[in-house]
Amino acid sequence: MQDPTLLLCPQDYSLLTDLYQLTMTACYVGEGVDQRRASFELFVRRLPDSFGYLVAMGLEQALDYLEQLRFSADQIAALQATGLFANAPTRFWELLASARFSGDVWAVPEGTVVFAHEPLLRVEAPLWQAQLVETYLLNTINYQTLIATKAARLRDVAGAEATLLEFGTRRAFSPQASLWAARAALAAGLDATSNVLAALKLGQKPSGTMAHALVMALAALEGNEDQAFRAFHRYFPAATLLIDTYDSIAAAQRLAQQVTAGEMTVNAVRLDSGDLVAQSQQIRQLLPGVAIVASGDLDEFEIARLQAEGAEIDAYGLGTKLVTGSPVNGVYKLVEIDNIPVMKESSAKITYPGRKQIFRCLQGSQFQTDRLGLMSESPQPNEQPLLQPVIKQGQRLQPSEPLAVIAERTRTAVASLPPPIRQLHHAPTTLPQISAALRHLTDQTKRSAKS
Incomplete structure (x- = not known):
């Protein structure tokens, strides 16, 4: 056997x-x-x-x-x-x-x-x-009760308008646990999961962004970070762009110039590190019509802190601290x-x-x-x-x-x-x-x- x-x-x-x-x-x-x-x-x-x-x-x-x-x-x-x-x-x-x-x-x-x-x-x-x-x-x-409770607390703190995404598959305690975590998070009020198998089994549409690896690989092979963004944008024009691989503010400034010039449309950008409050505030000024997604070991306590300090964040990616604890x-x-x-x-x-x-x-x-x-x-x-x-x-x-x-x-x-x-x-x-x-x-x- x-x-x-x-x-x-x-x-x-x-x-x-x-x-x-x-x-x-x-x-x-x-x-x-x-x-x-x-x-x-x-x-x-x-x-x-x-x-x-x-x-x-x-x-x-x-x-x-x-x-x-x-x-x-x-x-x-x-x-x-x-x-x-x-x-x-x-x-x-x-x-x-x-x-x-x-x-x-x-x-x-x-x-x-x-x-x-x-x-x-x-x-x-x-x-x-x-x-x-x-x-x-x-x-x-x-x-699942643990995950659902954490997800409910996250929703309660973030508010009804915020988009909350479950990103915990790579940190869940097993492949099976990752499926249960995705289900429990969705059932407790999160908007979507990046787990493709869980989403499709549950009749949902998976949601995700991009990784630093793509930015680094295409920047090295095709010239620079902007080339990486444009390449990804060609195939996924509505995708969220991860802009903190090198310098998030500089990346946002260049994207703002392209948006103003009509060369590119940007729906959302993601920050995964650094001072999320300061960065989000500056990016909101540069890209006022663009949604800002934050990730990086976030939980309900950190979201509450970000909100209290005036962060300009529209969506949160929740991973490690959602599916463990x-x-x-x-x-x-x-x-x-x-x-x-x-x-x-x-x-x-x-x-x-x-x-x-x-x-x-x-x-x-x-x-x-x-x-x-x-x-x-x-x-x-x-x-x-x-x-x-x-x-x-x-x-x-x-x-x-x-x-x-x-x-x-x-x-x-x-x-x-x-x-x-x-x-x-x-x-x-x-x-x-x-x-x-x-x-x-x-x-x-x-x-x-x-x-």
Whole structure:
């Protein structure tokens, strides 16, 4: 089964898991509890530093994974060949051979703002199934939620008029991650991605500029920087010209002369280094009708600084700091087994038992508070439940949502938050209120665990 390319395809989904998911499944089978109904919830205990909220993302890929979960005969043979499962019961292999996800899934829609301790997703399924899927669900939801949240913060700071471009493919943690990052960024409000594969798969038009290499190569071979610009312009007349290879102001001055003389039209220029404030201000004077694109390790903090200092920038290319950073450390915990509520009580990692619902209170369109309660509770006036059924008995209930719909949900959700939660520095920690019923169940479950 060796494949040094390590490329992922849907047929590989079943084995893209941690070993202990499979060893626990074998144990569940041996103990005769594999079919007991279990509920697991995926949530974040604490947000990354400086984040006041999270934007849930990655559900689409999670659902695709659950729909296509299968074990082939070759995969089963490969597992057997490891020798790790020599003592596993025979029925374990029979279970894998017929494996299909048959459970229910509840989730908040992509683009929904959530806070610590609030479930983004819940899986209700036979114990072995609910256990097995943990690794993949955490992988896709944690990463895409991180990217979506950073993208939403970037949009919130840059404003609705700025063009925001995702340039992170070369810095993402893997080729697969680059595709997910592009999707999450677009779904959270960025305008376009330079990742051609991601754009075309998502029905979008890729967007990009040019590299310093082209300027240097054509300048060396054809005479000078202006020749490089003209050459590229011949084939891509609407393209953005990268003007800081040598001297951005001198390049802008020469372009301004050509524009004035009617020799060339320039739609946009890009700056990738140096003092972006001073350069953009000078270039705006030289090329008043030309859009200015900035890039170079930008994030929401740097954009806020540039704006505060009066930079004349129309668009931003976001790469490294968008697709990397402090992780969203989501966890996936058992909350109920065979209708018995369970909870983790270890220090600093306590969980709430039982199947839960997030009840969001809005005053008009503005966020007021969240209440974390039990699924059996009803919403109070001005509350709306956030978790919705998305899979029933293994069957998906809703079609895929267009990215534009998710992006609008993200925009609306972020706009509904009070300014302190949206601030970049020292955003307050927002926690849901715990309902009386959930508090009672928590106390009851603690007592039962100690009896």
